[in-house]
Amino acid sequence: QSVLTQPPSVSGAPGQTVTISCTGSSSNIGAGYDVHWYQQLPGTAPKLLIHGNTNRPSGVPARFSGSRSGTSASLAITGLQAEDETDYYCQSYDTGLSGYVFGTGTKVTVL
């Protein structure tokens, strides 16, 4: 029962920009907890893409960027590439559940 809602799918042509939203509530994102993003390639563990709303770990391409505002957050992929076609998840902390919560997940398709 995910408490962070993402669109099931987004798509774009190579080189375009796609944005994935992550909608929470006053008990998680709206409470000020950071949002983090993960990329999951088929058959593999999730990989950290963005932490602390906007920060890219070393090795993550600059075409990935994150933002947070109010009870929502977004991940943008600019200059979309074929290798970006996979699943993406947001994650935060929820005070009502006293634990970590993940988004419902979004599949990015490169047209």
Added chain:
Amino acid sequence: QVQLQESGPGLVKPSQTLSLSCAVSGGSISSGGYYWNWVRQPAGKGLEWIGRLDTSGVTDYNPSLESRVTMSLDTSKNLFSLKLNSVSAADTAVYYCARVIRLFGGNYFDYWGQGTLVTVSS
């Protein structure tokens, strides 16, 4: 480089107990500043946080699983474990162990195991 590796039976019978371990290498499980976690993912579905341990062995569990979950730490072997009792087919999933780095304002998962598939079936 920290590495995590899950181990345990890949097949569990309904109503029995699922038991998994996660061996940590490249760092001590007793180091402060981290939580040790279990996350699962049914085939074709999203990620579900199961619970976490701190270095003192204090636990927090997902309320939806709390009545069936036990997590523990073995500092002598540098590993942590998961037990989920009274399993059903709904517990069939890939189970990941993962480390969370504790920071003010937000904790995130920085290292993950490769995952292990557990199937509940008679």
